[in-house]
Amino acid sequence: MANGSGVIGELERRIEHLLGLPNPLSFSSGTAGLHAAYLALDLPPGSEVIGPVNTFHASVSPALHCGLNVLLVDVQPDTGNLCPAALEAAITPLTRCVTVTHHLGHPAAMEEITRICRRRGLYLIEDISHAYLSTLNGQPVGTFGDICVGSMQDRKSWSAGEGGLFSSPHPQLRDRAVLAGHYRGRALALDNPELAAYGETGLGLKMRMHPLAAVVGLANAEGLPERLASRRALLERLGRRLVGLPGVRPPVVRPGASMGGWFSYRPQIQLDELRPGVTVDAYLARVQDAGVPAHYPSIGSLAQMPLFSEAVPLRAAARTWRPRRCGPFHGETSYSTGRISVSVAEGDTEETIDAYGDAFADVSRALADGPVAA
Ligand SMILES: Cc1ncc(COP(=O)(O)O)c(C=O)c1O
Incomplete structure (x- = not known):
């Protein structure tokens, strides 16, 4: 072997x-x-x-x-x-x-x-x-x-x-x-x-x-291909439910791109479409209360991590490892601001996804800035 x-x-x-x-x-x-x-x-x-x-x-x-x-x-x-x-x-x-x-x-x-x-x-x-x-x-x-x-x-x-x-x-x-x-x-x-x-x-x-x-x-x-295709179909279904809701956007898929398994599904909260004073924390808490397994993404930017910002405690690498953060990272800030992650697991069904879609719709409408079409 x-x-x-x-x-x-x-x-x-x-x-x-x-x-x-x-x-x-x-x-x-x-x-x-x-x-x-x-x-x-x-x-x-x-x-x-x-x-x-x-x-x-x-x-x-x-x-x-x-x-x-x-x-x-x-x-x-x-x-x-x-x-x-x-x-x-x-x-x-x-x-x-x-x-x-x-x-x-x-x-x-x-x-x-x-x-x-x-x-x-x-x-x-x-x-x-x-x-x-x-x-x-x-x-x-x-x-x-x-x-x-x-x-x-x-x-x-x-x-x-x-x-x-x-x-x-x-x-x-x-x-x-x-x-x-x-x-x-x-x-x-x-x-x-x-x-x-x-x-x-x-x-x-x-x-x-x-x-x-x-x-x-x-x-x-x-x-594997069948499992990933069914996960993708569920997440595309959720994406269609989020389109047009105030204060939230589904993740972007560019033309020509085909998602395999969608490692993590991350909508973005748009505070400028919600009532003044509403925060991402508040939006997230509401969708969680409505039964959606949503949370903040776990991995942050490498720019903040000591391995990439401070002298590394390894003398063997001291002469070569001098990471440079080539900011500003405006793209990263725009990408990550307001991102939340929704867990969709094996065993979830179209009904599960529709319940999540309904929860997002209720929260978005409740927190929207101004009247919203039903
Ligand atoms: C993008 C990416 N690269 C590399 C790795 C490292 O892989 P492993 O945990 O198998 O060492 C991970 C693991 O989480 C990853 O997400």
Whole structure:
């Protein structure tokens, strides 16, 4: 199994088949897959990785352990995805890599971002942890860049309990990722003799997936497209119920974007359409009282986190890890202001969704500024 046989190989074939990703490799977590990705790029110390300010930290934090640095840039106010103009403005002569997250399942602006990366000679990593089965103009996320990584941790729409996936169309990057996280087995079997020479030890780290996690991943692969399609249908139904209500907007889905599973469903409260003095807290409390499992989103901006704003307590990285927050983050502020999250779980039905829709309608009408059409 350490050589990629058995359930490990089976899971990797399912990843290729279901997600359309070439040469997939399994890892012990998404974080480990991203660590292997940054090691695989083999960039000069001090090289910069640019990523969105609102991603989960592990999209970029493993770069800390690879002698790299991170620049955080603004996102688009409608989707929360990396803003191409902010990316372009942040590039310096040290920049070598861009990492995008397809935020909450919405594909990032890949046309512009791939164009920028090609023109400026930058590697592109796609973090698809939130976006299994999402597509942009029919193309699966994870197939636009040089490397794709996804988390298969318990909360993700394709879970292995804990786990991660890696894919790259470039054999050299894939081989280096093998060496970064695996040893013996598949590391000794690499086609590239220069890398296979290190197969006995790899690069000294062990980041491969537990076989039991692969079994869980395989079980959860069963019916995945159907499960995600039915979740999407429910959330689209909720979106249609929110359209036109005062004080609340459903999440934006841009033309050409197809949501896979919608990792988290986040409407936005618009206070300017509600009575003066009404707060987001008050709106949220009312919909909660009406039975909607709504709450504030759990992850904030990376700009506030000490790992990205203060000297890191790790001397090995002191010379290279000097994260830069390339603000202002007006896009992130517009995106996140008034965002709430509605939990829609497996087992929820159209009736559940209609009850949530009714609750939003009642609250919006009760708090609206001025008369509202029935
Ligand atoms: C966008 C994103 N990237 C990376 C990760 C890290 O994955 P893992 O928890 O499997 O290490 C997560 C996990 O929550 C995530 O949401």
